[in-house]
Amino acid sequence: MIAPDAAAGLRAERRFDLLAAVLIGAIAMLAAVLAVIQIGSGQTSGRAQIEAARLTADLTARLEVSAMAQNEAVVEQQGALALSLQGVGRQIAGLQYTDDGAGAIGETERQAATDLAAALAATSATSGGSPLDSYTSGLVKATTQQLWAEVNEQNRQVDIANDASGRNSRSILGLSFLALAGVLTGLAAVLREGRAGWFALLFAGAMAGAAGALAVWAVI
Numbered sequence: 001m002i003a004p005d006a007a008a009g010l011r012a013e014r015r016f017d018l019l020a021a022v023l024i025g026a027i028a029m030l031a032a033v034l035a036v037i038q039i040g041s042g043q044t045s046g047r048a049q050i051e052a053a054r055l056t057a058d059l060t061a062r063l064e065v066s067a068m069a070q071n072e073a074v075v076e077q078q079g080a081l082a083l084s085l086q087g088v089g090r091q092i093a094g095l096q097y098t099d100d101g102a103g104a105i106g107e108t109e110r111q112a113a114t115d116l117a118a119a120l121a122a123t124s125a126t127s128g129g130s131p132l133d134s135y136t137s138g139l140v141k142a143t144t145q146q147l148w149a150e151v152n153e154q155n156r157q158v159d160i161a162n163d164a165s166g167r168n169s170r171s172i173l174g175l176s177f178l179a180l181a182g183v184l185t186g187l188a189a190v191l192r193e194g195r196a197g198w199f200a201l202l203f204a205g206a207m208a209g210a211a212g213a214l215a216v217w218a219v220i
Helices: 004-096 100-125 134-140 144-191 195-219
Strands: none
Touching (some): 004 100, 004 134, 004 195, 144 195
16 A cells, blocks of 8 residues: 555656646757747748849949940040031131141041031940850840849848848747756756745746747747
């Protein structure tokens, strides 16, 4: 025969051991889940950050090169216009002073300006073509629409990196809670089913629950 007090003590001990075993199993499963989340989110964040940095560098290059090409085209067109105005001025002066030579020079300059403007227009139309490679050609011929599309993609990659970084931080915090829960469960196993042991076990369960909540938050 087992005394009632002894039987109650055995039941309490079995209940304590069962809860400790269930808690250890839950901690192990949560640790595996959080580890997978942490690795996946860390890799996603790293890839997105690299892609965002690449797009930033590409945007900078496109802006500088395309702006340089456009500025050079404008400067050359201005030079052709200045030559045309100079020729017109000579023609007007030749008419005023009955100077056929000045008029002829002015006509020549005006025609040269017209030919130069046509040549510049043809050159601008073929800018970015052979012998440039495809990447350099893309830099020279970058349009505003292409630049905006790249800006939007760069912003999207930054958002992905920030979201993945947040998930990574939550998973690391969850793993920290699980480490504390594991330590408290071990302490509870040492203290057994006394008040201190139950307190340690319950606190360990609370830490495991918090880690589980962080795991759910990191997933959704």
